[in-house]
Amino acid sequence: MDLNVSSLTELRNDNILSTSTSSVNLLKSVVAYGANSSGKSNLFKAIKFTKKFIKNSSKDSQVDEHIDIEPFRLSTETLNEPSHFELEVVFDGAKYRYGFEVDTQIVHKEWLYFSTKNKEYLLFERELQSIVVGKKYDSTSENFINNTRENTLFLSLCAQLNIKMAVDIIKNIANIKYISGTNDSNTIDFTIKLLNDPKYNIIVNNFIKGANLGFKEVKTESIELTQEMLEKSGLPKELHKMVLESNKENIAIFTEHTIYDKNYDAKEITYFNLMKNESLGTRKLFSLAGPIIDAIINGKTLIIDEFDARLHPLLGKAIIKLFNSSENKKAQLLLASHNSHYINSSSKLFRRDQILIFEKDEYGQTLFETLNDKKIRKDASFEKDYLSGKYDGVPVKLEINSQLNLFE
Numbered sequence: 585m586d587l588n589v590s591s592l593t594e595l596r597n598d599n600i601l602s603t604s605t606s607s608v609n610l611l612k613s614v615v616a617y618g619a620n621s622s623g624k625s626n627l628f629k630a631i632k633f634t635k636k637f638i639k640n641s642s643k644d645s646q647v648d649e650h651i652d653i654e655p656f657r658l659s660t661e662t663l664n665e666p667s668h669f670e671l672e673v674v675f676d677g678a679k680y681r682y683g684f685e686v687d688t689q690i691v692h693k694e695w696l697y698f699s700t701k702n703k704e705y706l707l708f709e710r711e712l713q714s715i716v717v718g719k720k721y722d723s724t725s726e727n728f729i730n731n732t733r734e735n736t737l738f739l740s741l742c743a744q745l746n747i748k749m750a751v752d753i754i755k756n757i758a759n760i761k762y763i764s765g766t767n768d769s770n771t772i773d774f775t776i777k778l779l780n781d782p783k784y785n786i787i788v789n790n791f792i793k794g795a796n797l798g799f800k801e802v803k804t805e806s807i808e809l810t811q812e813m814l815e816k817s818g819l820p821k822e823l824h825k826m827v828l829e830s831n832k833e834n835i836a837i838f839t840e841h842t843i844y845d846k847n848y849d850a851k852e853i854t855y856f857n858l859m860k861n862e863s864l865g866t867r868k869l870f871s872l873a874g875p876i877i878d879a880i881i882n883g884k885t886l887i888i889d890e891f892d893a894r895l896h897p898l899l900g901k902a903i904i905k906l907f908n909s910s911e912n913k914k915a916q917l918l919l920a921s922h923n924s925h926y927i928n929s930s931s932k933l934f935r936r937d938q939i940l941i942f943e944k945d946e947y948g949q950t951l952f953e954t955l956n957d958k959k960i961r962k963d964a965s966f967e968k969d970y971l972s973g974k975y976d977g978v979p980v981k982l983e984i985n986s987q988l989n990l991f992e
Contacts, residue, residue: 585614585627585918585952587610588608589609590937592937592956594936595908597910599935603675604674605674611916612907612908612916612917613904613908613916614940615904615919615920617922617924617939617942618942619978622943622944624889624920625890627950628762628887631671635758638737638739639757639758642741642743647733649735651691655687659948666687667685667687669683669685669686673757675756676752677700678698679698679699679700680707681704682739683695691712691736694709694739695708695709698720705718706718706720721749722748722749722750725742728741728742759882759883759885760884761875761884761885761886763887764890765892768867768868768871771875774875774878775788775871775873776835778878779802779803779804784881788874788877792870794902799839800840800841800842802840803837803838804836806836807835839855839858840855841853864894867894868893869899872895876903879907880915883913885917885918886916888919889920891919891920897926901931904917904919905933927967927970929966935956936956936962937955938954939966940952940954941976943977958975960975
């Protein structure tokens with residue numbers, strides 16, 4: 585997936601992110617479309633795995649662990665071959681290209697290059713346990729070559745041993761955040777964390793107020809779990825002791841509402857429990873608030889799979905506009921969507937190089953291209969043509985009908 589800006593002229597003022605490298609400009613957002621099971625989530629999960637493996641592979645806890653990857657199982661040529669991962673990050677006036685090939689047991693290959701303008705330089709290259717360090721990489725890293733386990737990334741080990749370039753690269757890779765739009769639990773906790781931070785409290789509340797959900801403010805309250813609460817919860821009794829010992833406090837989230845009299849005059853304030861009394865869509869927006877604010881303020885790349893789940897189309901559009909706005913100078917948004925309205929000709933949210941179309945061929949392989957790759961004209965009806973199957977990526981042969989005897 586390429587987030588480099590193409591030569592297209594549309595939406596250049598808002599949708600393009602300038603970087604510290606004068607020769608590199610990036611897209612602020614990318615939207616992935618395609619039928620169910622076309623491979624969108626797999627691409628995002630591959631990015632998530634890459635980040636996690638880079639961060640954790642050199643830790644002592646990973647000594648005897650298998651590498652958590654699965655080869656493409658629908659081809660005899662890939663079943664026993666290592667999987668290939670590569671990404672590029674831009675910071676401090678240079679672009680770094682880093683990648684590796686692994687199976688469930690060992691690292692087969694690993695490489696790191698950096699480039700300024702149009703010239704690329706080798707930093708290090710690895711073939712199994714043979715590692716060659718280039719002249720522009722920290723020479724002290726050569727002392728660690730023999731300490732690199734076969735299931736460990738050399739870059740990760742270098743960072744653990746404070747090689748500055750490795751630390752900086754991993755720090756920038758750590759700025760990639762993946763969340764699932766169907767799983768609110770972790771992201772709700774993160775939003776709570778920001779809500780309880782004086783630096784972010786007003787920003788979180790202003791973000792939620794802007795969605796006009798019918799309440800004025802969000803607050804949290806610490807609640808101590810008691811035996812009585814656990815008995816009412818229906819949790820098996822054998823787990824009560826463990827829960828009480830491991831989790832003395834629980835955080836409740838409340839939304840502030842106004843009570844009106846029969847003349848619609850405001851009389852007093854009441855509070856609803858977010859998890860019990862508010863809609864699933866409200867919970868979804870609250871769960872997204874923390875990661876979105878964190879990405880915008882701190883210049884991170886946010887990946888949201890199943891972006892549309894339980895989210896009103898106009899709220900989704902507002903979030904996309906936030907990332908594409910001229911005020912956003914650092915953050916990127918990658919999302920998977922089934923809402924074709926975002927590419928309606930009247931929306932003007934995305935350039936053609938920001939719209940990815942995924943499809944799976946008859947052999948189970950995922951292919952994807954941007955509308956720009958497909959040579960689609962800028963005055964084309966993107967939404968209509970996509971839904972009609974002109975761009976592929978939709979189940980145009982869907983045959984769920986009455987012949988299935990569902991009504992007998």
